[in-house]
Amino acid sequence: MKKLPRQAFTVEFKTQAVDRVAAGQSIPVVSDELGINDQTLRNWVKASQAGKLAGAGAKVITPTEMELSRLRAELAKAKRENEIFKKGSGVLRARNSVKYAWIDANRSAYALNEMCSVLEVSISGFRAWKRGGTPERKRLTDEQMIALMKAIHEELKAAYGSLRMMRELRLRGFSAGKERAERLMRENGIRARHKRRYKVTTDSRHGLPVAPNLLAREFTPTEPNPVWTSDITYLWTDEGWLYLAIVLDLLNREVVGWSLKPQMKADIATDALTMAWFRRRPAPGLLCHSDRGSQYASKAFQSKLSEYGMICSMSRKGNCWDNAPTESWFNSFKNERVHGIRYKTHEQMKAASFEYIEVFYNRRRQHSSLSYRSPTQYLGDWAIRNQQLNAA
Template sequence: MRSQRDKYPIRLLCRVAMVSPSGFYSWLKAPEDALMSRSESLRKAIRFYHQRSSGVYGYRKIHKDIIEETTLRCCRETVRRAMKSDGLRSKVTRKHRYPANIEQIPRAAPNVLARDFTAATPDQKWTADITYLWTNEGWLYLAVVLDLFSRRVVGWAMSERADAHLACQALEAAIQLRRPGLGLLHHSDQGCQYTSGAFSAVLDQYGIVCSMSRRGNCWDNAVTESFFSKLKREWVRGKRYRTRNDARQDIFLYLEAFYNRKRRHAFLGYQSPEAFEQLFYQAKQKQAA
């Protein structure tokens, strides 16, 4: 403002900068050391409120904290510039979008599952989806396959790329582990990974029936969405992964050591997925005997 005051009216400059004319003139009259002290106080306050929010807040919310909780007075733009200068930013990014292959021909399937999330036996209905986890090295993508009978994670894969290969890896891991019979129903969303030719080929190879959610309707795949919510709320929240390998090891512990084998599930009568399946097979053996 000081450099532009000869070109534009002071009131106009103050309106743009969201400061009062009296505040601007007071700033002009202030000694240089006082200005430096105020600037440092403001930077300390910005760092404090950014850290207090665990890096979640951007400049708008930090400005609000400063105005309401301190005697410092500044405009949003000042806070934004100071944060940029100090390398501070909100860790909350805009809605994540998976990279898509624009040359791919979508192969969407009807919603055969139709929100019937029950199954009478294991390996009758599977659901699948992909989520993402942040590490200091970048995104790590996790693809899972759930059995609706026991809510067990029967297949999973992790990669730094959210492509069809990742979805295929998770499905093939589930197939190798469970050896399902023909007619298994596989349900997913209409993501490019699941509408790809490569994924369709795996389904066809093993005689698996394909079902997909309606476009933009997350409730059609609610069980898998709920699983990802549990993973992030119970296990990932508050953690900062230094490398993708650190994240892989930690997620493996959740999937195989905790969720499948120990975590009590309300839908299963507060049994773990593994215990629920064991009871099913034990009862089946008794019936056969």
């Protein structure tokens, strides 16, 4: 594999990570959330306390250029999980007690959470087995389940309805059925945020050249990086508007690039694309689809596509469904983190957006089109399957 260049973290990313520590989260928790090294985060905290977070003579890069060390961490994790899969393949179809025994025998070689994830068992189940108790899912009383669902509801900021709530309870080692979860949520006023109708915000009234719709609503590629989609949305705060541009990989619907700015100029689109390229380093020929907005039709964005060897595709005029996956992402994001919440400052909105994209959505949120796996889980599963097929 081609060696990746030394990573340069953005000041924006460092600041958001340090702020999460300052808010009371531990360094191991935050570093695990973001896929970075514990010591790296400790160094950022110390630098921030000394007022030198950017570092003397730090490399100046675009505000949202994603750190490649995060990619290194994810690649290393995928490699470890593949090793676990190979060594533990003989127990994948075994009873949970057999899986727990294998995990216990390999604690010195692999992280507990990685082994449990690959072997599809819960950490709580393993710990119960170690204590001599039942490793099966624990059945809660209605009162216990209501209390737990309320805690999850608050933790995930009202993102989940009954189906995702049921799956989340099971992932945490508890027995739960959809009908029961639905009934208890309804009876106790535990409701997911309601979705709002899509509103067109694209301004395509410009004289710049536009590209044809080469994507043609083919939203289901079979591998990562053949097709990315991108768009921009508006976010209101008491300090005025912020604009968020994202880039999605259609295979696993992961946000691979993003940019937040107080003005909607061409650089918001180019910065999001640059982050995505640094994160994935795709081969030339990738199809990058967007709407016909002036930011995407601009010379700056088109030059960046040419630099990366990407092919431009644009939605037909006034047809938001040509870019439906990205519009769907904006709808989920606003429904789960924006609507009904007052953000007094730009910084509050930036922190909320960072948390949703990098901590919750990419790594934890159950995605219905991915069989209720998170984007990173789906990509990891794809990598393992692909390696098995290549080895066969």
